[in-house]
Amino acid sequence: MPLLFLNERSWKTACDPARAERAMADFVDAVRAAAKEDTADTSLVSEVELKSLEIAEGYPIGKWIGSSPKNHARWQRLLALRSRSPVRSVFPTPDADGHLEYHYKGEEVLGLGAAHFMDGIAVSLPVAPEWQRPAVTLERTELVELADESMEFEHETVDVRHISAPPHVDEHLAWIRESSLARAATGRQIWERKADLYPHLQFLSRTEAHLSDLDPRWVVPVRRRLEQLDAAVALWEPTARPEPEWQSKVTPESQTRREVCRFVDFDDERRLFEMHARFTPGMGRVYFRLVPEERAIRLAHIGSKIRPDL
Structure with a gap:
């Protein structure tokens, strides 16, 4: 409740x-x-x-x-x-x-x-x-x-x-x-219920640790951002628009920082996950890439803004 x-x-x-x-x-x-x-x-x-x-x-x-x-x-x-x-x-x-x-x-x-x-x-x-x-x-x-x-x-x-x-x-x-x-009250619960709560979001395995160790201050902001991302993708027609109509601020990473946003994808290929939504308090980020062929987005990082040494 x-x-x-x-x-x-x-x-x-x-x-x-x-x-x-x-x-x-x-x-x-x-x-x-x-x-x-x-x-x-x-x-x-x-x-x-x-x-x-x-x-x-x-x-x-x-x-x-x-x-x-x-x-x-x-x-x-x-x-x-x-x-x-x-x-x-x-x-x-x-x-x-x-x-x-x-x-x-x-x-x-x-x-x-x-x-x-x-x-x-x-x-x-x-x-x-x-x-x-x-x-x-x-x-x-x-x-x-x-x-x-x-x-x-x-x-x-x-x-x-x-x-x-x-x-x-x-x-x-x-x-x-x-x-x-069904509402997740912890980061761990977000991970365990992700398939039911966010059917249009795909999570790289590395995000399990991000959510399991999620700062309690971030549970509600992260949950809200994931809900907004999922809702936007649910209404997305990739053949009509190159990206969804986002329900929160979503931007690509700057040119000087794009390389820190490359991660190993499901098929073991390194790909760019530069799109990101913000959440607070602090410099919270959800980094992802679009997967139009599956009408989905794939998440690679949930937590603090990525630094070059991470």
Whole structure:
């Protein structure tokens, strides 16, 4: 089950008590519906402890709990889930998010950003129209390395899975079930499940060690890049286009560095695997070559940027 990240922007807003009551009912129902697939392993992640939240300005969650038996029962249903705080407590390492920031309408957002970074789901209190939808668009700023090895901030818009009422859960139900049963949680699991998870990707044997020893910070970024590469190849018609329409930034290696990208292929011939996708934190790379005759791409390196001595 993916982690559920509380959107702090949806709390402590101007809202009358009656609207707050309805919003909390929808919120609890949505969270419980999302967790239903795997309640024991579901965590609701927030920047502060749930009992410290204010549902609306001047309306703390403690007051809501004590206002009626129904609300107390809803609170008990929330407590049945494991809760964790702060948001960074679930990151693979304490500095795992130091390379990027997420903003919504110009303001940094922790819960929404963490949901995207950790490939989870954001959950909101539906007190405003902007939180009453199954996806939220964010601005993502990431520190990346350029071809000349200088560093630059790269900006893009990304969509994060989002729920605030039970109907939103239906939008993501297939993904939730997949996450519960087959989503790789370690680099080793990526290797062991690669044929099922990425049917259009071929892995040289040397990548087994790369994935088995994969830095925990890189599991989610690598998984996301592999998913994007596989999805792009699935839609590729080699007779119509020389390469797929990539879903992330993919470039060839510079002329001065091409020779470090030659590896022994399946047939024992050395070939150029210069195409690469990036991932962070750090200078993560997935190096590969196109195999149009099989409508596939073949991966030769997953890890840090290749240096001449590697």
